Amino acid sequence: MQLPHASRRDFLKWSAGMAVAVPHIWVSPFSWAESPNERLNVAAIGVGGRGTDIGRQAAQLGNMVACADVHRLNAENFAKPYEGRCAVYKDYREILDRKDVDAVTIGTPDHWHVKISIDAMKAGKDVYCEKPLTLTIQESQLICEAVRRTGRVFQVGTQQRSEFNSMFLKAVVMARSGRLGKKLRAISSVGQATSGGPFPNSEPPEYLDWDFWLGQAPKVPFCENRIGWNFRWWFEYSGGQVTDWGVHHTDIAIWALGGEETGPVEVTPVNFEFPLGRELMLETLLGKRRWEDLPVAYNVAKTFDCDMLLPNGNVVKLLSGPNELIIEGELGRIRVNRGSLTGRPIEELTEADKKWLDEEVRKLYRGKEPGSHMRNFFECVKDRSLPISDVFTHCNAVNACHMANIAMLLNRKVKWDPQKYQFVDDEEANALTKRKQREPYTITL
Structure with missing residues (x-):
């Protein structure tokens, strides 16, 4: 499949009408003291090892409502601290079918990253996915095109850009x-x-x-x-x-x-x-x-x-x-x-x-405050701007x-x-x- 080259610069031009302009002095688009009803609902897909880490980070900023893992014990262990508020699934597609999920974290092995990410964006979810994002160069082309088509906010977990x-x-x-x-x-x-x-x-x-x-x-x-x-x-x-x-x-x-x-x-x-x-x-x-x-x-x-x-x-x-x-x-x-x-x-x-x-x-950090890679993702979901670790770069x-x-x-x-x-x-x-x-x-x- 030959797809057009979709660069970060092209995406910025394409999304200019949707994104909120970042002022020189940045003000948070939302309060970290939000009530549970005001916070984003998030779900974690792939929750062994690093997947658990990023899922826990997301749960500090949003409501963790679901998790999925083909390893049942991983999913059950991840859900325990949320005392019944985090539904457990084996098949990630059941999470994507839920209308109450705003964003997902993806911490699976590399060969699953792109398929789950594309499926999630097509389902209207914003995505934080661990690195390395792709298994092949062709997958890189596919995921860039998917972000361009859907306009979803997509953060890659290269946290050295934030922390x-x-x-x-x-x-x-x-x-x-x-x-x-x-x-x-x-x-x-x-x-x-x-x-x-x-x-x-x-x-x-x-x-x-x-x-x-x-x-x-x-x-x-x-x-x-x-x-x-x-x-x-x-x-x-x-x-x-x-x-x-x-x-x-x-x-x-x-x-x-x-x-x-x-x-x-x-x-x-x-x-x-x-x-x-x-x-x-x-x-x-x-x-x-x-x-x-x-x-x-x-x-x-x-x-x-x-x-x-x-x-x-x-x-x-x-x-x-x-x-x-x-x-x-x-x-x-x-x-x-x-x-x-x-x-x-x-x-x-x-x-x-x-x-x-x-x-x-x-x-360099696009007007926001460095320090937390996951926080940058949540901030960009709120104001529909480009995360610091965007899919194109x-x-x-x-x-x-x-x-x-x-x-x-x-x-x-x-x-x-x-x-x-x-x-x-x-x-x-x-x-x-x-x-x-x-x-x-x-x-x-």
């Missing part, structure tokens, strides 16, 4: 201001993936609907190491550390280096290791081998190192090193992670510079991570045309932008 004392926002401002130089380079260093296996298959537990959990992914026997935290280490359900942690720092890096409207136009693999071998994974992803014939073992890239060229000439390096983001130019170098923001350009800021930096952070960032995986699988440089949303003169790379989806779990607009 951690605005350190990442300050790093973006410093880079975009020219204080580090005109030509910039970023190192998005995000740690290694886990390797392991082969693992034994077994019968699924009675409280888990295994076929529903698999969704669009290949039908394979149950293995305990495929679910929970470990779903990340299987290409069937994720892109590994390259997309899971990679999109956090890479999102900030691309934003800081001025590539958020397009993402990279060229990705070059430097070094990598696939536990099951590059050729085996390439042939499987291309459909030349059956997924069920693979060893029952983690199969995503364990280590990785790729260079991403942005249209303006700036470069982002994504690698499996210590957790940090480094941004440097001819005038200086800064380092940021969730614990600190350091570097001489930061240390040399005067009091006037710090005031300037705080003002620029507020502008996120998809450009997660696509960069997908491109890194594709370049490593092919073991060569790939070139991307952001307007056509495809690789340039490269049938093999374009074949890797999508997956065969298992019926009846295919994604439709």
